[in-house]
Amino acid sequence: MHNKIKNIVTALIKKYDTRNPYELADFLDVILIEIPLGSIAGMYKYINRNKVIFINSSLNYNEKIIVLSHELGHAMLHSKDNCYFMKNKTLMLCSKIERQANIFASELLIPDNLFNKYVGLSLEEISKREYIPMELIKLKIDSMLKFF
Ligand SMILES: [Zn+2]
Numbered sequence: 001m002h003n004k005i006k007n008i009v010t011a012l013i014k015k016y017d018t019r020n021p022y023e024l025a026d027f028l029d030v031i032l033i034e035i036p037l038g039s040i041a042g043m044y045k046y047i048n049r050n051k052v053i054f055i056n057s058s059l060n061y062n063e064k065i066i067v068l069s070h071e072l073g074h075a076m077l078h079s080k081d082n083c084y085f086m087k088n089k090t091l092m093l094c095s096k097i098e099r100q101a102n103i104f105a106s107e108l109l110i111p112d113n114l115f116n117k118y119v120g121l122s123l124e125e126i127s128k129r130e131y132i133p134m135e136l137i138k139l140k141i142d143s144m145l146k147f148f
Pocket residue numbers: 070071074083084085097098101
C-alpha cells in the first residue's frame with residue numbers, strides 16, 4: 001500500500017508540477033473551505049459527489065499545509081468516506097485510513113532528497129526546520145528504507 005500511495009503522489013507531483021497542497025486541491029477540483037472548527041483541525045467530506053475539505057481557519061500556515069496534505073490523501077485514497085482530524089490527537093495512526101492519509105502527506109511534503117540538505121542533523125531538528133511533524137518524517141524514512 002505504501003508503494004501504491006507513493007506512486008499516486010509521485011504521479012500527481014509530476015502531472016501538476018507542484019508539491020503545494022493548495023495548488024493540488026485546486027487542480028483536482030477539491031473544494032476547500034477555511035472556517036473556525038473548534039478542536040477539529042480539518043475534515044474531509046464527500047458531499048453531493050463533491051470532494052470537500054474543511055480546514056480550521058485558526059491554524060497557522062504551516063499547520064494548514066500539514067492538515068491539507070493529510071485531507072488531500074483522504075480525497076484521493078478514500079474519496080467516499082468522511083474523515084476528521086482532531087487538533088489535539090495530532091496525526092494519530094489509529095486506523096488504516098488515517099495511516100494511509102499520513103503516508104500520502106509524507107510523500108507529498110517530503111522529497112526523497114530532503115535529507116541530503118541536513119546531513120548530520122537529527123530527525124527532530126529536521127522536523128523543526130521543515131515544520132513537518134515527526135510522524136510524517138518517520139513514515140518517509142520507512143518508505144525510503146523499503147524502496148532503496
Ligand atoms: Zn484523517
